Amino acid sequence: MKYINMKYLKLTFLIALWAILQTASAQDVLSKDQAVQMILEQNFDVLRAANMTRIAENNTDKGAIGYNPVVNANASSSINYGSSFQQLASGDEIKAANASTVAGNAGVTLQYNFYEGGRRDLTLDQLLETVKLTELQKRQQVEFSILEMLLGYYQVANLTNTVASLTETQEVSSRRLTRAQFSFDYGQGNKLQVLNAEVDMNRDSVNLRDAEQQLANAKRDVNVLLARAVDTPFEVDTALIYAEDLSVELLLGGALDSNTQILMAYKNLVLFDYDRQLIETSRRPIIGVDATMSGNFSKNLTTSSFIDFQSRYGPSAGIGLVWNLWDGGLRNVQRDNNQIQIENQELSIHQIEQQLERDIRNAWQVYENAMFVLDIERHNLRTNEDNFQRTQEQFNIGQVTSVEFRQAQFNMVNAQISLSTARYTAKVAELRVLQLSGLILDASF
Numbered sequence: 001m002k003y004i005n006m007k008y009l010k011l012t013f014l015i016a017l018w019a020i021l022q023t024a025s026a027q028d029v030l031s032k033d034q035a036v037q038m039i040l041e042q043n044f045d046v047l048r049a050a051n052m053t054r055i056a057e058n059n060t061d062k063g064a065i066g067y068n069p070v071v072n073a074n075a076s077s078s079i080n081y082g083s084s085f086q087q088l089a090s091g092d093e094i095k096a097a098n099a100s101t102v103a104g105n106a107g108v109t110l111q112y113n114f115y116e117g118g119r120r121d122l123t124l125d126q127l128l129e130t131v132k133l134t135e136l137q138k139r140q141q142v143e144f145s146i147l148e149m150l151l152g153y154y155q156v157a158n159l160t161n162t163v164a165s166l167t168e169t170q171e172v173s174s175r176r177l178t179r180a181q182f183s184f185d186y187g188q189g190n191k192l193q194v195l196n197a198e199v200d201m202n203r204d205s206v207n208l209r210d211a212e213q214q215l216a217n218a219k220r221d222v223n224v225l226l227a228r229a230v231d232t233p234f235e236v237d238t239a240l241i242y243a244e245d246l247s248v249e250l251l252l253g254g255a256l257d258s259n260t261q262i263l264m265a266y267k268n269l270v271l272f273d274y275d276r277q278l279i280e281t282s283r284r285p286i287i288g289v290d291a292t293m294s295g296n297f298s299k300n301l302t303t304s305s306f307i308d309f310q311s312r313y314g315p316s317a318g319i320g321l322v323w324n325l326w327d328g329g330l331r332n333v334q335r336d337n338n339q340i341q342i343e344n345q346e347l348s349i350h351q352i353e354q355q356l357e358r359d360i361r362n363a364w365q366v367y368e369n370a371m372f373v374l375d376i377e378r379h380n381l382r383t384n385e386d387n388f389q390r391t392q393e394q395f396n397i398g399q400v401t402s403v404e405f406r407q408a409q410f411n412m413v414n415a416q417i418s419l420s421t422a423r424y425t426a427k428v429a430e431l432r433v434l435q436l437s438g439l440i441l442d443a444s445f
Helices: 002-026 032-042 044-058 119-185 191-225 248-258 260-281 330-396 402-436
Strands: 070-087 093-115 286-300 309-322
Touching: 032 044, 032 119, 044 119, 119 191, 119 260, 119 402, 191 402, 248 260, 248 330, 248 402, 260 330, 330 402
Parallel strands: none
Antiparallel strands: 070 093, 093 286, 286 309
């Protein structure tokens, strides 16, 4: 009876495992290239950065910085009611009680400064440089988002391999339990072997369940970065391509030309220089013209006034000059502060370059160590697989104990998981050093 129950349990387990595998195979495989494209098109942080670039581009419109004239229209009307008293030079007096007057005016005015000391052109050039700065900020956000997504993607891949290893381990433990139960039922084994095998299988089941939970959580993290439904099912490509011919000298040289943090620092230095030039333009005059077409009227509603109705309409024009000859020393303060800002920015650039060299050298050392560990783990797995195969053969003929078998099984599973972790750790280390060098967008994933 016990044997029948064990056969039933084994059959149930295999059916459940087959269903899981069929479900997994039915899920779409999300390639790394697809994930990167989704980051560019859907990631919230990237989209916000792109919007900041759009705002900067809108600010370069010439109409927003005074290249175009300003046209204003105005109109008003009024009514006055009250008593009036007038005394003429002849001595005659004119009095009016309850006198009323209606008046109105309307006009269109055009104003344009045709000379501002070059301020408009400098402002436009500065705004165009600001657009380039926001493009660098967008690029930096793209690099960070792609790196963050790939870290999550490789975590999913690593956990996928872990789940596969633990599933295989559970299958081996299940066969071992079946064998122990079969031997016990036919008097060829003892109950302790059955209990040990059952404990080991239960432990393997718990480990597998924990790994599956971690895998589900890691997939949700990736879905959030891709800005899609959190529980969207997908599988990943577990294959890896490592960069070739990397060297720390190549990475350091590329960083000076490609690292976004350095490029943004230099761009800010350019913007500070435009501030200096704009301060100088405030020493020059502003010459502008204005033209007006207007009309007005006034109507007396009483009969005691000499003038019953009057009106005026027609154009007028003028030219004006504004020259701030002395501002109390404000320009001098602005100029001195701007020079200090430029000096500080130059210091920041030197600091960034030094810190970047340190970060690249540290990341390179981590990368070299990760590649070394990867080679060791590959050799270690081959050794443990060979050891487990030999131990399993001897266990099947009763030459080793269940404890020795379990230890060999445990060592092999750990070696499989360690190798998987080492593979993705090395790839992550490679991506980090490429990101510091500004080369991650050209990397092979």
